Amino acid sequence: MSDASDPHLRETLLRSESLCEGSFLKARRDTVRMPDGATSTREYIVHPGAVVIIPLLDADHVLLERQFRYPVGRVMTEFPAGKLDPGEDSLRCAQRELQEETGYTAGQWAHAGDLHLAIAYSTEVIHIFFARDLRAGARHLDEDEFLDVRTMSDDAFFEACRTGGVTDAKTLSCALWLQNARRGDWPLDWRPA
Template sequence: MRPPDRITGSAAGVAAAADAHLVETKLRGEEILRGNFLQACRDTVRLPDGSQATREYVVHPGAVMIIAQLDDGRLVLERQYRYPVQRVMLEFPAGKLDPGEASLACAQRELLEETGYTAGQWARAGVLHPVISYSTEFIDIWFARDLTLGERKLDAGEFLDVLTATPAELLACCRDGQVTDAKTLTGALWLQNVLSGAWVLDWKSTTR
């Protein structure tokens, strides 16, 4: 039996050719459903051993999440009812990209619309894929600081509460299961490492 491969710090730089034995190749596809902004597809693929299988997945336009921190260190959070899981969720502000919209522009728009805050400085942390088994969705992670509070501009049919919490309070909510939202858990990981100095952000000033 082949021993498992060992992941090292240089794993991210491995050439794509090294993954050829894992790649599935699309043979044909069909659209199952087209909604207002989501599309469901079913593809037939060739597996690495030559056999065939079907893959059903949701096509998503992509989104952003904002980790916004006030001058006193408190974080801007939201409570919002999420219909698919039938419960109110505690989460970082976030929203989907409009067609042709740049990631930073989306982050700035969503932070203002949902919370009323604008930020004088922004830093892109990275990207996360919340449901890799059945969706193309990606979420760009943005940090924001130098905040100024103004008027919220919620979309029609959008209802949410805005609140603040210290990083310690947020992490306690993650530990205790009050936060189960994948993007917010990932954001908490980023936050913890940024605050400790382990991960460094490249901050850029923006015009308000």
């Protein structure tokens, strides 16, 4: 949906300032004009974008990862994912991340859609991909990356989502895609790698 039909909801940028320039994330504070003419501020994180991959091992099993996520202080179960490098194509990023983190390569790929992870305070867009016809190989983790790869049945995965074993937002969103794609309700446009 376009916001062209919603001009009465748009905010207009008046001034922008940098709060923090990290090597990965940037924080900004913008002053905006509200639809009623008043002004307000918006603080948000600028993110380079990312991908998440739903790797289909067979008709009812998926590949997941377990890794410690420092900001929440927990080991999380999630689908493979990673950030885009500057100028990197999202499919190329997905192929790279799947191979680096899990060792698997895929014979076919399908772009499912895009996910805005935290619209109130981040520019992050995550491109959702499905991968199938998987072939195992060697992982190439980053120096500071430690994770386990795990196979789960669809039923066990959906149950973990329901009972709190999976709480990662992108993975929960992907559960909806997986459920609908497996049923054939949301067809995918598969392409060779």
